[in-house]
Amino acid sequence: MPAADVAALVAAAREGGPRAVARLITLVEGASPQLREVMAALAPLAGRAYVVGLTGSPGVGKSTSTSALVTAYRRRGKRVGVLAVDPSSPFSGGALLGDRVRMGEHASDPGVYIRSMATRGHLGGLAWSAPQAIRVLDAAGCDVVLVETVGVGQSEVDIAGQADTCVVLLAPGMGDGIQAAKAGILEIGDVYVVNKADRDGADATARELNHMLGLGEARAPGDWRPPIVKTVAARDEGTDEVVEALEKHRAWTEEHGVLAERRRRRAAREVETIAVTALRERMADLHGDRRLSALAERITAGELDPYDATVELLEGLTGG
Structure with a gap:
């Protein structure tokens, strides 16, 4: 692609053109020689989107929850970008799970852009190119960027460093309380969601999580205390409450200067x-x-x- 096309791609992306956004992210993922030119063109346009990270153990319903959040934000008139970071195929290096298929209900919505990205062996639950891809969606006019990571584990907590607000999902009957303590995700969550709350044990999971959060607390008066929200994402139950919790956290981070500091640390990393x-x-x-x-x-x-x-x-x- 000729270098002159970068300016045209950026302009088309600003107009919400999905093909232009896709081409820009492809340049990012492929570490194109034009990547520096792309980033230079995007730099003055980014910094407006709110980045929400979603992580949790495999099977808790991250993709379903992400899809429900897209619906909730669209009801509010927000443009939404989704980066679904999947494990890599050991053969092709591509994403295995194909979240775009599972979020097919949003495929025809011009106010939603969904992209699956492969980790390509990168530890931490995120693709190495995720920060640049987030910047593309930000510059393309997305009000909210949802970043769904691969299943969280011992070292897979990078999302805390990339998101303005980090959502940790758990589900009853999966031993998530113990897993949360092992993986250190009790330290990274700003909002906790107990999904599949129509199952037995949902209340117990929420109580256990609340207890564990209390044990790990070292908060001063006025510090943010992560709320626990119960949802049934498959039926879009509790999603509005999650969005309200996200908005409260955003307001708190802006008021206390936490948002600006997180973004500075993100840029430094x-x-x-x-x-x-x-x-x-x-x-x-x-x-x-x-x-x-x-x-x-x-x-x-x-x-x-x-x-x-x-x-x-x-x-x-x-x-x-």
Whole structure:
């Protein structure tokens, strides 16, 4: 694609053109040589969307809950973007679960854009390109961006760093209380949702969660206390209450400066990730490089230790 097309793509995306949004996210996912140009064009247009992350154990109904939230926000006249981050196929590298199929009821709505993204082996429950994809949807005029992650686990809590508000979903009868404590998700949730609340044990799950949240509290007066909302997402029950909880959290973060700080930290992590990725690519080019071989020879001869060798290598790579 000619470089001149980037400006046209961005302009079309601002008008809500789904093809333009899709092309921009494809450039992001593919780490296109034009990615820097795309990000430069989007930078002054982004920063307006509210980013809501949804995570939880497999089977709690994340996709169904996400679809219900899309419906609720559309009732309020909001434009909604959805990034559904799925596990990767070990063969093609593509997303396995296909959330766009499960959210088919929104496919014909011009006010909704849904994109499945593959983790491509990235730990933390998010694709490495998710921050840039969020920026595309933000710049394209989405009022709310919902980011649904793969099933949460020991290390899969990256969503807390990418979202303005993080929703943790649980369900009765799945041992989610213990899983929540193990995975550390009690520390990342801003709003907790007990989905499938029509099942036996829903009240017990909510009580257990409330107890565990109380045990882990170290909050000062005026700090945010995460609410617990019970839903039956498949029947769109309780979804409006979730949206109300999200709006209350948003108002609290804006009033206390938490939202601005979260976004600053998010930007810092994004820069760090890009820098580390660039450095890793340079390191990959070193295999067979004489500089690395020479350092290895000095280490084996006892002339240099590995740490000083690393410093020397990094200085050579970065020009420091």
